[in-house]
Amino acid sequence: xxxxxxxxxxxxxxxxxxxxxxxxxxxxxxxxxxxxxxxxxxxxxxxxxxxxxxxxxxxxxxxxxxxxxxxxxxxxxxxxxxxxxxxxxxxxxxxxxxxxxxxxxxxxxxxxxxxxxxxxxxxxxxxxxxxxxxxxxxxxxxxxxxxxxxxxxxxxxxxxxxxxxxxxxxxxxxxxxxxxxxxxxxxxxxxxxxxxxxxxxxxxxxxxxxxxxxxxxxxxxxxxxxxxxxxxxxxxxxxxxxxxxxxxxxxxxxxxxxxxxxxxxxxxxxxxxxxxxxxxxxxxxxxxxxxxxxxxxxxxxxxxxxxxxxxxxxxxxxxxxxxxxxxxxxxxxxxxxxxxxxxxxxxxxxxxxxxxxxxxxxxxxxxxxxxxxxxxxxxxxxxxxxxxxxxxxxxxxxxxxxxxxxxxxxxxxxxxxxxxxxxxxxxxxxxxxxxxxxxxxxxxxxxxxxxxxxxxxxxxxxxxxxxxxxxxxxxxxxxxxx
Numbered sequence: 001x002x003x004x005x006x007x008x009x010x011x012x013x014x015x016x017x018x019x020x021x022x023x024x025x026x027x028x029x030x031x032x033x034x035x036x037x038x039x040x041x042x043x044x045x046x047x048x049x050x051x052x053x054x055x056x057x058x059x060x061x062x063x064x065x066x067x068x069x070x071x072x073x074x075x076x077x078x079x080x081x082x083x084x085x086x087x088x089x090x091x092x093x094x095x096x097x098x099x100x101x102x103x104x105x106x107x108x109x110x111x112x113x114x115x116x117x118x119x120x121x122x123x124x125x126x127x128x129x130x131x132x133x134x135x136x137x138x139x140x141x142x143x144x145x146x147x148x149x150x151x152x153x154x155x156x157x158x159x160x161x162x163x164x165x166x167x168x169x170x171x172x173x174x175x176x177x178x179x180x181x182x183x184x185x186x187x188x189x190x191x192x193x194x195x196x197x198x199x200x201x202x203x204x205x206x207x208x209x210x211x212x213x214x215x216x217x218x219x220x221x222x223x224x225x226x227x228x229x230x231x232x233x234x235x236x237x238x239x240x241x242x243x244x245x246x247x248x249x250x251x252x253x254x255x256x257x258x259x260x261x262x263x264x265x266x267x268x269x270x271x272x273x274x275x276x277x278x279x280x281x282x283x284x285x286x287x288x289x290x291x292x293x294x295x296x297x298x299x300x301x302x303x304x305x306x307x308x309x310x311x312x313x314x315x316x317x318x319x320x321x322x323x324x325x326x327x328x329x330x331x332x333x334x335x336x337x338x339x340x341x342x343x344x345x346x347x348x349x350x351x352x353x354x355x356x357x358x359x360x361x362x363x364x365x366x367x368x369x370x371x372x373x374x375x376x377x378x379x380x381x382x383x384x385x386x387x388x389x390x391x392x393x394x395x396x397x398x399x400x401x402x403x404x405x406x407x408x409x410x411x412x413x414x415x416x417x418x419x420x421x422x423x424x425x426x427x428x429x430x431x432x433x434x435x436x437x438x439x440x441x442x443x444x445x446x447x448x449x450x451x452x453x454x455x456x457x458x459x460x461x462x463x464x465x466x467x468x469x470x471x472x473x474x475x476x477x478x479x480x481x482x
Contacts, residue, residue, distance in 0.1 A: 031133035033121055034481035040116030045125050047133055052110040055132045058084050073099035081124050090127055091120050105141055106148035139478025153463025154182050160478050169293030170243045173414050185413045186461050192226050193455045200448045223435050230428045237421040240414035242402050246295035250322045253332035254342040258360040261385040263300040291395050294402050329355045336364035339372055351376045356397050358383050420461050427457040
């Protein structure tokens with residue numbers, strides 16, 4: 001079992017090195033504004049570190065002259081923030097103190113609740129910084145929570161997902177990840193992989209025993225089952241990404257087919273100008289809507305046609321650019337007219353993408369050839385946007401595409417992060433190579449090397465085996481103060 005013990009030792013060293021690299025940043029006390037900048041009832045300045053209470057004692061004055069250093073953990077106290085150099089009163093505040101290790105960062109934390117507004121909260125922060133604290137880097141409070149072992153890396157990433165959640169569903173997924181649902185799943189996969197490694201190493205350590213075919217088959221079945229679970233997470237990652245970031249949906253069509261009317265109908269407000277004059281929309285209009293928990297970034301584009309109008313021409317080019325980056329395209333056609341050259345030009349641009357065709361104006365005599373549309377697209381909705389007919393059907397098709405016909409629940413483990421998805425794909429490829437080696441007749445040592453690499457790759461999701469530069473890159477996306 002010496003090689004297996006060596007593997008465990010390497011994993012432990014990687015974890016220790018990751019934590020040691022973060023020790024330098026944990027030796028000082030950090031501070032930042034933790035509420036949004038702007039007018040509001042309350043603004044919060046947060047400190048974290050061993051010197052938090054000491055710094056507060058320099059700048060806080062209690063009306064009853066309480067010794068702030070003697071306050072109990074998880075209590076709040078009324079008073080004033082004072083500039084110790086000038087004795088000027090900065091603001092009337094309520095301060096709270098939370099003693100390590102039962103805090104967000106597992107360090108002493110002080111929060112100063114002052115009046116909201118740009119000037120008040122910034123002056124309080126400046127006073128804190130002038131008396132011994134350092135301005136926190138983006139995401140440094142959560143980074144300390146990770147480095148101090150309160151949360152793992154996937155939970156830390158869930159914090160920013162929770163802040164940016166646009167719908168109840170995306171918030172529920174972030175909460176589940178913050179509670180450790182994804183971590184539990186990844187750790188379960190890692191434990192099973194570790195069990196396979198132990199089995200292989202035990203077999204290698206006793207070469208006098210023939211490797212039973214039943215043992216190989218059992219390892220094969222366990223590893224293939226593990227790969228299937230990883231594959232399931234990967235396949236659902238696209239849905240998770242959409243719920244996290246939003247579905248970029250572009251409405252496209254030639255002029256005067258009803259694109260702006262559809263935008264207004266989906267938004268349930270008159271956002272775009274609607275006229276009978278072709279080419280009314282000359283620029284891109286972008287709005288956000290929520291369809292059954294799915295965040296939709298809805299884009300109304302200029303009608304695609306050949307034009308000599310300089311402004312409209314720019315709009316048409318921008319429309320084509322948005323088509324390239326769209327997750328979903330709603331292609332609108334006029335059912336009361338035959339398909340024309342401009343329609344076919346658009347079809348050539350989008351026929352290989354995710355498309356919902358909306359045949360508008362079905363309340364009028366229909367002249368369109370639906371067979372021509374069916375040759376290129378599988379989803380066609382007949383609608384009369386003006387009569388508000390077919391709008392719900394469009395929404396249903398969007399939901400079906402996102403969930404791929406499967407019912408999801410808020411308790412599902414969904415991968416929402418592109419880093420997690422890429423890591424799972426690489427881990428799957430590595431483990432599959434290990435399975436191939438296992439069945440090739442080559443020495444089992446070679447299979448154990450690949451499976452160990454797969455284990456290390458999975459550990460990058462939770463942070464057990466992740467490099468410092470990846471950690472830094474993750475937390476730089478956070479806002480200062482979180």
